[in-house]
Amino acid sequence: MHDWILTLTCPNRHGIVAAISSRIAEGNGDIKEAAQFDDDQTGQFFMRVVFRHPADMGLLRQSLAQEAQRFSMQWALRPSGQVRKVLILVSREAHCLGDLLYRARIGELAMNCVGVVSNHPRSSLAVMLDEHIPFHHLPVTAATKNSQEDQIREIVAASGAELVVLARYMQILSNELARDLQGRCINIHHSFLPGFKGAKPYHQAYERGVKMIGATSHYVTADLDEGPIIAQDVEYTSHADTPEDMVRKGRDIERRVLARAVTWHLQDRVLLNGHKTVIFHK
Amino acid sequence: MHDWILTLTCPNRHGIVAAISSRIAEGNGDIKEAAQFDDDQTGQFFMRVVFRHPADMGLLRQSLAQEAQRFSMQWALRPSGQVRKVLILVSREAHCLGDLLYRARIGELAMNCVGVVSNHPRSSLAVMLDEHIPFHHLPVTAATKNSQEDQIREIVAASGAELVVLARYMQILSNELARDLQGRCINIHHSFLPGFKGAKPYHQAYERGVKMIGATSHYVTADLDEGPIIAQDVEYTSHADTPEDMVRKGRDIERRVLARAVTWHLQDRVLLNGHKTVIFHK
């Protein structure tokens, strides 16, 4: 018997929780986790419910669809723990890639990596890939950007990737590709946004003399470094840290923050709320 | 129109969420926050619901009482933001006391301090008290402990204190008093429990050479330093920190951790689960 995850968003009205929980209870379903959020600013309601359900899921799906119509919900219902297909894009640094693959390998992350794309050759990555993971070397220049992105689109389509992770992919996606992947493309930016947007954030941090550095994981949007933020974290730094020291410290923050964001996304814990996110952590 | 906070604990069965949310929805109540927890180890279910309710609370209370009986619930229903009466016990150090009073004064903490008890005279406290707060000097020795605790009991009763906070009160309560105050007496211990129980934990930490020190806020039980933990936090320390440096750093941790615990308790965010706690943070 599976657990199921229901996520939904709709305009806030009274009775939503009662309606949903009653429908689940009708089929003798047992709610294991539930979290909700009312955004008073926008009047939107967000909910995530994990439940165990012994009876016919088709019937439940029908009755949930009726509620969805009644309350104008956007909703999704998925088996808990379902392994999803993920495509990972990198450049030369492999710390985030290696970390995600390790977490998948030991069963911590419900991710099936269906491919790795890099604009650099395989040999430049200091990580070992399982043999069954296809590696795509897609070099890119200003002149070839369009066709390179077409190749990425084809790999996404052919592999059935449900999520694309930019795991230190040091290229800016075109507006078109960013839009195509909206809500299913996660980036890790190596600064505590909104500070230090754009290139070389650790060097910017060094020049400014900040006392903490950080990393930010967000959904990719056409607006560079402005996408909905999923996770952030920081560490202390000091006057004695060179930009290279910050890069080194930053690797640890980046992989930690990106792993958190990908985990939450794959567990349906992240709901989009305009240019912000609602995150139902455990 | 008030918001109300409902908290409940009962053996886990399916249909609890549906029952509660339906009862609230019947009276056109609108759920603002909801959190729940199933303890798979004990089979207990815990829930906290904040809702706005336009209709007769008497009727709602009746219908909730029916559900409570049906599901064998322990439950409480209280207006959100209700200011509660708190008695604070201290010895000579006033950092936690001063912090709690400041938070109450600016409206951050829904607490009415109905008295301060110390085993040391008023003059030993480096904090200014509002004039309306009674100060009770209750010196204590081994010989007078029983009668001193009787005085504390009387002050609790006379003041109507709903919560007693040991804000660095360096005396151990008798088993009897600990039992009398069960579930409504919060202590701050100046170590990261279960490390460094008992006296002089910063000196113990110094001797052991740990690299972090901490503080723990817990409900007082007859079993010293073993009560249900509400909040903990830590900071880094180094070889260069003397016990006195740790005491100084510790003051900041202690007041932060105790304020968190008292805030959560007063907001009905803490539910007892045997010798552990369930905490529904925002």
Place this chain on the structure above:
Amino acid sequence: MHDWILTLTCPNRHGIVAAISSRIAEGNGDIKEAAQFDDDQTGQFFMRVVFRHPADMGLLRQSLAQEAQRFSMQWALRPSGQVRKVLILVSREAHCLGDLLYRARIGELAMNCVGVVSNHPRSSLAVMLDEHIPFHHLPVTAATKNSQEDQIREIVAASGAELVVLARYMQILSNELARDLQGRCINIHHSFLPGFKGAKPYHQAYERGVKMIGATSHYVTADLDEGPIIAQDVEYTSHADTPEDMVRKGRDIERRVLARAVTWHLQDRVLLNGHKTVIFHK
């Protein structure tokens, strides 16, 4: 017998440490703490030495002056633990002020508060002041800004204040006053700079949907929110936190970060390095 703190800055050359430590050793001085930093980017050298000295300080001062000339040092020599005069400016919020005063009262901070200035009346501050601390109500409008700042200058001069602390003083100092107080005026900004400069940073943070909020303490310069950073810290926030929740969480971060910065400044642990700082923590 006092401990002394020597701080110095000069162009880096070999032999500095040997010269300084030999001079101290000549008089049978015993070095208790020493820290140094070579800035490879600028070629500047920074040092802080704490030592115990049994002999004539006049002689030592002379011999140090010779080394200072030889190495083109800027230097200062001060008794350790010396209590310094500090003027504190606030608006309506008193959490930072109350915190600094408490730390001074219990001897944690070697600060003698020689006055509190506010652009709001005394009654708007939810903190009790010791009777010996003068309170100056200096209201300010665009029209009266110049004369109000003249009054501040006079209070600084008359009180002998060696440090001015903007403890949530919600006014922007004029360029002239910022320059007059250069290197001896510390501000607390309620964001993790360089993110969210200017007004209402918590509201900016809410709008952006960040997952952490912070505070930054820095020396005041004519360039708003661009002064050399002394200390920063952050806490997690969530989608459920309103701007008001952030303001509340922020108070704890602000007072902690400002206390750190003022403590380090008063212990001569902060050396200016252009628009950055060198901080020799314990």
Place this chain on the structure above:
Amino acid sequence: MHDWILTLTCPNRHGIVAAISSRIAEGNGDIKEAAQFDDDQTGQFFMRVVFRHPADMGLLRQSLAQEAQRFSMQWALRPSGQVRKVLILVSREAHCLGDLLYRARIGELAMNCVGVVSNHPRSSLAVMLDEHIPFHHLPVTAATKNSQEDQIREIVAASGAELVVLARYMQILSNELARDLQGRCINIHHSFLPGFKGAKPYHQAYERGVKMIGATSHYVTADLDEGPIIAQDVEYTSHADTPEDMVRKGRDIERRVLARAVTWHLQDRVLLNGHKTVIFHK
């Protein structure tokens, strides 16, 4: 031209810093980093100096030896950045091993892994090893413990390992082996010591209901879980975390803390001070 790292410990007397820095200055050496610590409790003095030296190191070594004799120093002088030979022991979990190897591979850690020992077969490790790293499967039972440890001793000797890292090696070393490896064997314990010593600390943490879990890296001594602590860190946990969730969160803490300890050891930043450590971080 190399940088050199000098570390030394001796009874505290005045003139040590002057003597050492003068010797380095004589040969036109330039001190890049220096840190020291006086332990007032024991009267011991600790120092670490990094310097650039253009002249004959043999001469410098001679003159340092004279000072060492004069001040009864224990001392070591080593080229900075020197890659050292490290043997890593694991059981079935590979997160710490994989992390250390990745850091070495990208040049972050000056470590040459000369072998991996496990009491489980190669196939049970979810990590890929570079081909040049020998893997030793040394199963162990109560009956074979002595001979298995003899094999470990032989591998240490044959490989020339200067450091042995217990990277989640779930066996307790015998007192004899612990003593043989004193000061050059680092363990990671999966709790915030001294809380939760011994087996299954995450399960102990779950039972106690703590609100933070941690990890501790320490030198191995005959006294289990009592060795000198090098690094510690923690993360928040909640009532909703099962022991399995804690194990998962713990992996991140463990690899971070162990990497820090190994890094500091290899950079000669850790000096033993009885059953405690002095750590000169950057």
